Amino acid sequence: MANALTRKLERVADLTAGEREVLESLCDRPRIIRAGQDILREGDRPEHLHLVVEGWAIRYNILPNGARQITAYLIPGDFCDLHVLVLEQMDHSIAALGPAKIAYIPKATVNLLTRQLPELLQALWWATLVDEGVLRAWIVNMGRRSAFKRAGHLMCGMYERMNNVGLVHGNAFSLPLTQREIADTLGLTPVHIGRVISRLRKEGLIALQKKELLIPDIERLKAISGFDSRYLHPEHVRVN
Amino acid sequence: MANALTRKLERVADLTAGEREVLESLCDRPRIIRAGQDILREGDRPEHLHLVVEGWAIRYNILPNGARQITAYLIPGDFCDLHVLVLEQMDHSIAALGPAKIAYIPKATVNLLTRQLPELLQALWWATLVDEGVLRAWIVNMGRRSAFKRAGHLMCGMYERMNNVGLVHGNAFSLPLTQREIADTLGLTPVHIGRVISRLRKEGLIALQKKELLIPDIERLKAISGFDSRYLHPEHVRVN
DNA sequence: GCCCGAAACAAACCTCTGTTAATTCACCTA
DNA sequence: TAGGTGAATTAACAGAGGTTTGTTTCGGGC
Numbered sequence: 001m002a003n004a005l006t007r008k009l010e011r012v013a014d015l016t017a018g019e020r021e022v023l024e025s026l027c028d029r030p031r032i033i034r035a036g037q038d039i040l041r042e043g044d045r046p047e048h049l050h051l052v053v054e055g056w057a058i059r060y061n062i063l064p065n066g067a068r069q070i071t072a073y074l075i076p077g078d079f080c081d082l083h084v085l086v087l088e089q090m091d092h093s094i095a096a097l098g099p100a101k102i103a104y105i106p107k108a109t110v111n112l113l114t115r116q117l118p119e120l121l122q123a124l125w126w127a128t129l130v131d132e133g134v135l136r137a138w139i140v141n142m143g144r145r146s147a148f149k150r151a152g153h154l155m156c157g158m159y160e161r162m163n164n165v166g167l168v169h170g171n172a173f174s175l176p177l178t179q180r181e182i183a184d185t186l187g188l189t190p191v192h193i194g195r196v197i198s199r200l201r202k203e204g205l206i207a208l209q210k211k212e213l214l215i216p217d218i219e220r221l222k223a224i225s226g227f228d229s230r231y232l233h234p235e236h237v238r239v240n
Numbered sequence: 241m242a243n244a245l246t247r248k249l250e251r252v253a254d255l256t257a258g259e260r261e262v263l264e265s266l267c268d269r270p271r272i273i274r275a276g277q278d279i280l281r282e283g284d285r286p287e288h289l290h291l292v293v294e295g296w297a298i299r300y301n302i303l304p305n306g307a308r309q310i311t312a313y314l315i316p317g318d319f320c321d322l323h324v325l326v327l328e329q330m331d332h333s334i335a336a337l338g339p340a341k342i343a344y345i346p347k348a349t350v351n352l353l354t355r356q357l358p359e360l361l362q363a364l365w366w367a368t369l370v371d372e373g374v375l376r377a378w379i380v381n382m383g384r385r386s387a388f389k390r391a392g393h394l395m396c397g398m399y400e401r402m403n404n405v406g407l408v409h410g411n412a413f414s415l416p417l418t419q420r421e422i423a424d425t426l427g428l429t430p431v432h433i434g435r436v437i438s439r440l441r442k443e444g445l446i447a448l449q450k451k452e453l454l455i456p457d458i459e460r461l462k463a464i465s466g467f468d469s470r471y472l473h474p475e476h477v478r479v480n
Numbered sequence: 481g482c483c484c485g486a487a488a489c490a491a492a493c494c495t496c497t498g499t500t501a502a503t504t505c506a507c508c509t510a
Numbered sequence: 511t512a513g514g515t516g517a518a519t520t521a522a523c524a525g526a527g528g529t530t531t532g533t534t535t536c537g538g539g540c
């Protein structure tokens with residue numbers, strides 16, 4: 001079975017057998033990170049690139065007043081810190097949500113690979129462009145939607161991502177987040193997220209228990225929260 | 241004098257004379273776009289890439305209820321639609337703020353160039369990674385800061401960008417935005433932006449008149465609004 | 481089975497930001 | 511110079527979301 005990185009990059013580029021093999025080898029011998037532990041901290045100047053092999057991680061900033069804002073959820077196949085190739089220093093932190101496996105890849109290796117395999121370089125660039133689309137949708141969600149729609153939108157996005165990797169069964173999937181994390185994602189408070197979730201339940205839009213989220217009618221929730229999945233779907237076929 | 245695209249890419253990569261020449265030629269014969277006119281619309285499947293050569297543009301989404309959210313300011317040297325290399329379809333629109341000059345570059349040309357000049361491909365990737373950092377800072381700003389700090393933060397960011405390209409004189413620079421645009425940037429309403437600006441004025445943090453913004457003490461404004469310029473500054477020196 | 485801390489749930493109260501609308505100002509054109 | 515349009519300003523009011531506090535439930539360890 002192909003690993004997550006390979007699967008992800010193949011959505012935007014055709015890879016040769018050789019390239020695929022190289023990618024597989026990068027994920028060898030990942031380190032195990034305990035739940036909640038930081039993988040990278042603001043200010044770090046990492047010598048390795050960090051790749052999520054298994055589990056979930058969050059990208060987040062802590063403000064001087066202690067508030068936290070989450071800016072990304074990282075799933076298997078996602079790099080934590082590609083930007084340090086350019087900016088060197090971390091301007092935010094990364095933490096494992098649950099227990100996770102992280103591969104440590106020397107920066108030099110990546111620099112070498114991208115110089116030798118332009119095809120791979122392009123795939124990484126394109127994956128970055130897709131990520132940008134996700135960030136833009138995040139901004140729109142936070143800037144112009146009510147808390148109720150914001151929460152619905154987030155859940156639709158999670159559904160899509162999990163569905164893309166075959167992890168939705170019977171309209172339900174595992175959502176290993178506390179209300180505090182949802183709040184820090186959407187720019188709200190845990191208390192208010194509680195209110196919103198209880199309303200989503202009351203209106204029959206979701207059933208959430210034991211970190212398992214069930215969305216009985218995803219199309220209805222999408223319509224209500226103004227979710228448009230276009231931004232997640234690369235339609236590109238390599239023109240070679 | 242080098243054009244804006246060249247200057248921008250040289251901040252993240254060493255370019256050969258030949259590469260620089262190619263970049264210059266891309267900006268030949270830009271089209272003139274009138275103030276306020278759309279350059280690209282949501283749903284478009286452009287055959288060309290669009291590059292800002294002169295003037296400012298905004299990236300924005302319109303929601304079903306008519307609300308607008310701006311997700312980027314594009315200045316000379318910025319591409320409007322690199323992501324259509326992967327996603328093909330525009331999931332947002334782009335409009336010229338004032339009168340602007342836009343270069344139309346065939347997608348095929350860019351695909352060809354990036355295949356022939358890996359150095360250029362890498363520079364574009366890295367520029368994309370820098371953009372990602374800007375989007376993350378935008379999210380943090382909207383999610384976890386009060387309207388007052390949010391506005392101050394935006395102005396600090398504009399100051400930095402303009403300063404980087406030598407357009408700040410005597411602590412002042414041209415800010416061609418209406419309060420409505422500032423509101424749509426920060427996820428607030430024009431009325432409230434008005435309140436916030438008047439308070440920023442009262443506290444002597446800014447002087448704004450005729451689209452000219454003066455920040456008497458930039459360090460003070462940065463401190464008050466929690467601005468950290470790290471995310472804007474590539475420190476990288478190409479490892480050749 | 482019991483205990484503990486964290487997470488979820490609830491209620492009262494408060495404040496920031498949104499809404500609406502009227503007034504003034506700036507700029508452009510006839 | 512007058513008239514017109516969009517932007518900025520101001521004010522009164524409303525409502526979404528924050529704060530604080532307390533209670534209940536959940537999950538893991540013993």
